[in-house]
Amino acid sequence: MEIIEKAPAKINLGLDILGKRPDGYHDLEMIMASVDLADKLIINELPQDKIIVRTNATFLPVDEKNNVYQAVALVKEQFGIKQGLSVEIKKTIPVAAGLGGGSSDAAAVLRGVNKLWRLGLSKQELSDIGFNVGTDVPYCVHGTTAFVAGRGEIVEPLPPMPQCWVVIVKPQFSVSTRKIFADFDMTGIEHPDIPGLKASILEQDYDKMISLMGNSMERATMQRRPVVREIKEKMMKYGADAALMSGSGPTVFGLCQNYSRAKRVYNAFRGFCKEVHLVRTINQ
Ligand SMILES: C[C@](O)(CO)[C@H](O)COP(=O)(O)OP(=O)(O)OC[C@H]1O[C@@H](n2ccc(N)nc2=O)[C@H](O)[C@@H]1O
Numbered sequence: 001m002e003i004i005e006k007a008p009a010k011i012n013l014g015l016d017i018l019g020k021r022p023d024g025y026h027d028l029e030m031i032m033a034s035v036d037l038a039d040k041l042i043i044n045e046l047p048q049d050k051i052i053v054r055t056n057a058t059f060l061p062v063d064e065k066n067n068v069y070q071a072v073a074l075v076k077e078q079f080g081i082k083q084g085l086s087v088e089i090k091k092t093i094p095v096a097a098g099l100g101g102g103s104s105d106a107a108a109v110l111r112g113v114n115k116l117w118r119l120g121l122s123k124q125e126l127s128d129i130g131f132n133v134g135t136d137v138p139y140c141v142h143g144t145t146a147f148v149a150g151r152g153e154i155v156e157p158l159p160p161m162p163q164c165w166v167v168i169v170k171p172q173f174s175v176s177t178r179k180i181f182a183d184f185d186m187t188g189i190e191h192p193d194i195p196g197l198k199a200s201i202l203e204q205d206y207d208k209m210i211s212l213m214g215n216s217m218e219r220a221t222m223q224r225r226p227v228v229r230e231i232k233e234k235m236m237k238y239g240a241d242a243a244l245m246s247g248s249g250p251t252v253f254g255l256c257q258n259y260s261r262a263k264r265v266y267n268a269f270r271g272f273c274k275e276v277h278l279v280r281t282i283n284q
């Protein structure tokens with residue numbers, strides 16, 4: 001049986017860093033939403049006991065370093081599964097971009113093997129396995145819009161964010177989340193109002209939502225890469241309702257309720273940046 005799973009990208013409407021923990025990780029509070037920019041996973045069972053990962057993104061690792069490989073290996077080990085698996089990842093989400101592509105691929109393969117091997121695992125159980133692969137996997141297992149806390153393991157689903165167009169611009173360079181966190185200076189950081197942002201989504205109040213969007217990591221990434229600020233400013237200049245860096249960056253996304261405005265913002269970046277997308281939010 002062949003299983004096809006979609007792995008959508010995420011954006012952080014809000015990201016707050018509460019502090020560094022004794023284990024070196026950071027306590028976070030985030031509001032995340034999925035957008036219709038997705039990788040596609042084609043999953044097939046293999047008779048031999050091995051995991052084969054293939055991808056059109058030839059620069060990506062396909063061994064134990066790949067998030068999909070890791071997620072499958074964990075399930076096989078935990079449930080003593082002797083069948084193998086082949087997974088083809090058709091990559092569309094920009095890599096190391098702040099869009100959670102690797103985490104979403106891992107969540108997608110977990111959903112896939114749950115069906116293929118009839119494991120009957122709940123979302124919570126899939127999240128618990130996936131959390132060993134990456135911070136954003138528990139969120140990606142739940143998808144849509146959610147409040148996420150702790151190191152990333154606490155996921156509280158929310159109603160879908162108010163629908164809008166999303167312009168996604170990824171500059172040519174990538175950013176290492178680990179490095180940004182390692183050098184992160186908590187002094188004087190801006191804390192977005194996450195409870196307020198959460199309330200705006202519960203109330204489906206788009207104007208309130210865009211006024212409260214914020215990302216504590218933006219400043220650190222912008223200091224290293226001023227072009228991130230330039231992209232954000234240019235998005236606003238061309239008519240985005242709001243613009244923000246996603247995750248640790250360097251991708252910036254702009255929100256527009258009006259399609260022609262979104263198209264104008266999109267056109268302003270085409271040719272200027274290589275990876276530019278105009279997509280919708282996912283509302284189910
Ligand atoms: C910042 C976000 O993009 C927000 O969505 C994600 O939390 C990052 O997700 P990711 O790249 O999948 O991150 P992981 O591979 O889990 O972690 C990368 C590195 O970021 C740091 N890290 C991550 C999560 C966290 N709560 N505190 C941390 O300090 C750790 O040094 C970790 O080694």
Ligand SMILES: Nc1ncnc2c1ncn2[C@@H]1O[C@H](COP(=O)(O)OP(=O)(O)OP(=O)(O)O)[C@@H](O)[C@H]1O
Binds near residue numbers: 060061065068098247
């Ligand atoms: N399936 C995968 N897709 C993308 N990257 C992967 C995958 N598996 C492993 N990686 C590695 O993970 C690193 C981070 O990739 P990813 O695209 O998930 O980052 P990101 O968008 O910054 O994520 P986040 O927003 O969660 O920080 C890459 O450098 C890549 O080598």
